[in-house]
Amino acid sequence: MSYDEERLGDLLRRLPAPPDAWVRAAKELPAARAALDGLVAQAEVDAAERARIVADLETALAAEGVEPTSPLLAELRQRLSR
């Protein structure tokens, strides 16, 4: 198939950049995963700490330097409910 300039331009337009904040949060997932594992480990050995985390998951994640995105909050909630 031959591609003229108009077609190439149209295809370039199909992939605009998502918001920077979304990309930044996705790049931080390895650190977020480690922080989340750390919170769950703390909660498993310290009931008071568990209660504090459960009371405000968003603040608990943010305190670890993690963007509290909806999927991370859902996962933390699920792991702490086991």
Place this chain on the structure above:
Amino acid sequence: MGDDAELVGRCLRGEQQAWNDLVERYARYVHAIATQGYRLRPPDAEDAFQDVFLRVYDRLGSLRDPEALRPWIAQTTRRVCLDRLAAAGREEPSEVEARGLDETIDELDEAFAVREALASLPEECREVLDRFFCRDESYRTIGEALGLPSGTIASRISRCLGKLRERFEGRNEPARESGRSRT
């Protein structure tokens, strides 16, 4: 950035830069499937976007063929978007809509290949084409940012599109399936 198999290998060895590269490479694609394919609204699209990369990060080790990273990410995105539609109480695409969705994703696969070709061009071409076509900036805005007259921007866009065409047609291959077994 290297090819997908190499990128997957580096991610699995825990290289943060490789993960950054993977996110950079696929962010536009995932975003486009969610917003153009499934027409998710911004809050749902953002959740879907983060969920896709979370699943990719957690399950990368289970990918049997690292060369199939793009179709695997496409299929993961489709599943996540369907979950989002269900969670929001919206209906799944009908059969007719699903055909339109397949066509949209075929277009996005093609767009992804063009984007990859763009990444192989010199910086001056990448920047001017990205500003003009992806950020929708005018000749004047681009010219002011780059310190060049508008006429030079127009001719540079044309020249760079020519280079892109050569590069793209030189590497053009049939797109692999993007997880069409599920709408």
